[in-house]
Amino acid sequence: MATAAEDLIDRRRLRRKLSFWRMSALVVLALAVVAISLVAGLPGQGAGGRDQIARVDIHGTVTENERLLRLLDRLRTENSVRAVVLSIDSPGGTTAGGEAVYEAVRKIAAVKPVAAEVGGTAASAAYLIASGTDHIVARRTSIVGSIGVLFQxxxxxxxxxxxxxxxxxxxxxxxxxxxxxxxxxxxxxxxxIRRLVMDTYDWFVSVVAQRRKISLDDARALADGSVFSGRQGLANKLVDAIGGEDEVRRWLESERNVRPGLDFVDRKPEKDGFHWPLFSAARSAIYGALGLDPAAGSLQEAVFGQIGHLDGLVSLWQPSQGRVGLQ
Known part of the structure; x- marks a missing residue:
């Protein structure tokens, strides 16, 4: 009987030890996940400190996004970032939001190369942002332009x-x-209101004329609200080259002496601030599975978008319309 009792005690001790080590392993795993998340979310970490070309998405409706502005300011001073590329697909947004991002882009351009890679659309305030870069690359069928201001x-x-x-x-x-x-x-x-609109319009046109190195009269002729394809934009000097990432790389390496072969690293506001990357990834996955915008910062933004929340002057091109397509 004594042997049976001792065996029972030994088994209980073993179970307690196993439970302790299992719990310890879970704690260590949880701490590792937290540590990885924090390291991935620390400012200035980027791709492990390696030299890189930082790529920032400008998509959806342009607003005065403080997290985006903080990210752009951080990339300006981050030594491992040798150049910045704005990947733009936006119909525009608020004039104040476009102005704020434009100014942040010009600050980057003062210390390192910055280019724009246009996807589907860079119109209105989004084109204002693109004009802040030193080189605009677009696809032949991209939409650019819609230089103008609206008050409804x-x-x-x-x-x-x-x-x-x-x-x-x-x-x-x-x-x-x-x-x-x-x-x-x-x-x-x-x-x-007409005076208000025209004052902002005149400033917009002057920026385009200065940045695209065209006369004020030519800029004003293009600024009748028209949109242009990438090829038309190239002919009108609104775009510098036709292409995509390869053309951006060619310009950076051949014209701005950026070291060949650097990786393009996507830099996002959520990942470059004190946020939880795993939570942000899970939120994006859920929004995407529901057919909503995975980049939305909140459920309200994912469901309703930002169009209904734009107050004051906007520089926006047909946000609910389709794209030019090949069928």
Missing amino acids: YADASKLLDTVGVEVNAIKSAPLKAEPSPFAPAPEAAKDM
């Missing part, structure tokens, strides 16, 4: 009359809160 407002006064709703206001001045959706816009309000 609704007039729901007829609808309110129909349902019998009257909206009254006491204002400090006639142009305060004009144009209003509750009444037809007075001519003075239209003139005010």
